[in-house]
Amino acid sequence: MYLTKVISDENGTPIEINLLCEKCGNTIIIKNDIDNKFNKITSDYCMLKDGSKIECLCKNVSNTNLITRKELPSTQNRTKLSSEYRPKHTLQNIPKCPICQSTNLSKISTTKKVAKIAVFGIFGMGDNGKIWKCNNCGSKF
DSSP: OEEEEEEEOTTSOEEEEEEEOTTTOOEEEEOSSHHHHEEEEOSSEEEEOTTOOOBOTTSOBOOSSEEEBOOOOOHHHHHHHHHHTSOTTOOOOOOOOTTTOOOOEEEOOHHHHHHHHHHHGGGGGGGTTOOEEETTTOOBO
16 A cells, blocks of 8 residues: 555644555545554655554555555556456446347337338338347348
C-alpha cells in the first residue's frame, strides 16, 4: 500500500488518509480511528501502530508498518492497473452468430415479424422463431 494524500484540519491534525492498493488500484479512505491505527502521520509517510493492519476490498493487507508516499498514477494507468486484477474468466452472456461468430447483431422485433406475415402471409413466417439477425453475414437465428 502507498500513501497518496493526507488531509488535515486547521490545527494540522490529520482527519483523512488516502491510501492506494498496489494490487487492485483502489483508493482506501481512512477517516475513523486515525489515532488508534497510526503512530505518526506526515505528508511523506505514515506509521501504523503495532498490530494494526489496513485491508483493501480485494483482501490485500498492508505488509509493513511503514506506508510511504506514492503519487497517483494517471487515469489511464490506474484504469489499466484495475483491469489487470479483474477476474479473467467472467461469464458474459453475449450472443454470437453461429455462422461467423460475430457479436454485431440486431434483434428481430415482433413488429417486423407481424408486418412480414401481414405482407407475405404464410410465406412470411420463416422468421417467426428467430430472435437475432447478424449484421455481418445476414443469417437469422
